Amino acid sequence: MPYTTNDIRRVEEKWQSYWETHKIFKAEMNEKKQKYYVLEMFPYPSGKIHMGHVRNYTIADVIARYKMMRGFNVLHPMGYDAFGQPAENAAIKRGVSPSEWTYKCIDDMRIGLKKMGFSYDWDRELATCDTSYYTWNQWIFLKMAERGLAYKKASPVNWCPSCATTLANEEVIDGACWRCKNQVEQKDLDQWYLKITHYADELLEDLKKLNNWPSRVVAMQENWIGKSFGADIYFKVKGSDAMITVFTTRPDTIFGATYVTLAPEHPMVRKLAKGTAQEAAVEAFIKKSINVSKSPRMSGEERKEGVFTGGYAVNPVNGETIPVWTGDYVLMGYGTGAIMAVPTHDQRDFEFAREHKLPMRIVIQDPANKDITPEQMTQAYVDEGLLVNSAHFDGTPNEEAKQKIAQWMEKGHMGRVSVHWRLRDWLISRQRYWGTPIPMIYCTGCGIVPVPYADLPIKLPENAPITGEGGSPLAKVPEFVNVKCPNCGGEARRETDTMATFFDSSWYFLRYCSARNDREIFDAKEAKYWMPVDQYIGGIEHAILHLLYSRFFTKFLKDIGMVDVPEPFDRLLTQGMVLKDGEVMSKSKGNVVDPDEVIAKFGADTLRMFILFAAPPEDQLEWNPAGLEGNWRFINRVWNSVETRYAKGAVAGAVLDAQDKKLEFERHGAVKKVTDSMEGGFKFNTAISGVMVLVNAVDKYKVTVGNAHQQAMYNRAIETAVQLLAPFIPHAAEELWQMMGKTDRTVAGVAWPTYDEAALKTDTVKMVAQVNGKVRAEFEVPCDADEAYLRPIVLADESVQRHIAGKEIKKFIVVKNKLVSIVI
């Protein structure tokens, strides 16, 4: 009887319900047991689960089940990243409330997750839009505000006119909104920021601890934080007391500075131009540069535009007077918004200088081209060399001069050694409804007053008009806005901005540690036990922001004594995309495969197995219906083997014949292979192939009718195969386990099989002989045979003889149990 579609449905429903009612996967703190925390990046509840979710969570589930069989106390929770804009869009489009829409989606997702048979502790399920969760967002915000890490600042922000909201720098991609792809504008607004830069050094330093993260993720974070060493240099403005501070990573080139360039937004630009012939030109240039959204300015392909400001500055190291320009290739947001231009040794300065006919001076000599003049240069010389035209530094190697000149300037008050970062503070204000209200109050008398902790939570009002236009919906709810000042009792207004949703996902892994705690954010003792997350699994798209923010929050919560780990995620696995016909599966491309349909036909086990077997977890996975059927066939073969050839109660004898030994060899070998594949970085594809090899051997093993010994040998081998398959195809494994009469425990709770090295040793071994690196013959020889034994046998071989052909043997190399290499 094959494993029919009806069997699949019956078996899968049976075991899903068994696991749930018996709370097989409930996690409880137990100091005596070693814990293992497996976590997948929780989903945004937008509807049903898709193949990307299925892959992500199947990977996590196999790890969780495997670790449980290995005896760990496993925490494997699930929840929903439930605040966000799609809920508001749905509200506008369909007239349902964001809350109603979101909870409906959560219900749909939960059904999909349960159908896959994932081993979650459902008692810890959470949704970030629940008041019981976002209360603690507000708590964290207030704690940060107390320490000056949450602050309000008027500043130019990225404004998406289509979404009518501000965006973090991270949410602007090539000058467009990451969500709606419309052009982003610059606008001055009062906004809340989190001071992530306070942790810049720690966030960078501690990357060294993340040895079990993919190197590219670490590299991306390093890049994003962007620490640059160099010097700030002070240029006096000619004819005034004003000063321009520039930042450079190349203080060794200071004697080659032939002009200074300011970002168009730099406050000195207008001051310098005032009253000069350049005033009108400068004004026009500022207008043009600032109004143009960031994208063309940042694209790097544009010609470098700029104008002379009309002012001059003095190079502090040589007293030289040089012109001050403003140019669009200098960014206000990095460094000091001002640079010293050294066209001979910086490609951007070189292009700008050529474009605007500015002077150049060589200060680092190209050893291969010593006599070149600036006029002959076709590009900046940016490699190493000795300093020239640099007063008493002439002849110094430039790498050495970087430090020497910076220190010399610092001593002479011409500048100072400095460090600048790319990382900026995190803008979290959103003019949106479906998010956590920021717990702040504006009082005309007292100014900005934090909501007292006792007044939390500040609940989202249910009746806010959501139109997608005209700013924050909360501002249109008078009962929400109008409030008494907690300080003086006078009339006051609530903050109507909500928090960016990345805030919610920056600490949810901590909430899972005690998800039902209604007295505090989480139980510190539970967090101490469960943290850090041992294995985190998710998409590469979160390599920078989500992971950086989570690391930031963990460091903050450590500083206030809530957690004791410096980093939240010990190991990180970034799973690859699911493709169909070479393209990423997506609704917009119309090439999605619905997990539900696959489950209906082949079952969740087959789907799980296909996804794990078809590619290593980090690689892209090409959807392949034929492969899926192959995996279904395999499950069927195992099912048939148990159903038709397994017989309970057989007892093995003590003596093993050659066939028995071969089977035991395969059985122990498979345990080793699967265990090694799991331990060595979760190579599920090779783990599964290991079980397939065993099943092939089991099928070949012959049981003579009535031979109890052989029956017992057979039983043992197929039992091991089912155990090894339990993490991968849990439903079928449970059913087979039961069919084999193992009713005292579920296979999910049974111990992972072990192997015996002795069983992997055979009496004889096949060896090959190479002559000059080419295989010429095969031999069956006793295990561990040495050269004295092998030499006469190998040399007597006809094929070996032919290839030696009377020539002198220079070397005779024996690699134990593998090969003999003869060199002639």
Place this chain on the structure above:
RNA sequence: GCUGGAGUGGCGGAAUGGUAUACGCGUCGGUCUCAAAAACCGAUGUUCUAACGGGCGUGUGGGUUCGAUUCCCACCUCCAGCACCA
């Protein structure tokens, strides 16, 4: 440009110094059947040869080694991320 990764049969992939292509898919042949499907058995890198046997073969070119998919050097191609960050 910078950073990270990858290049192996018809396809997904395996092997991290020792018989390249495990395992699966596909294809071909066979058994069973009135027939088909399913299932099972066998073959399957390429090339020369009637056969026995041999040559070639892991992106390209070098190197180290008795032996290289694996280590080293140079290059090519592709993918991903960042990008006028001074």
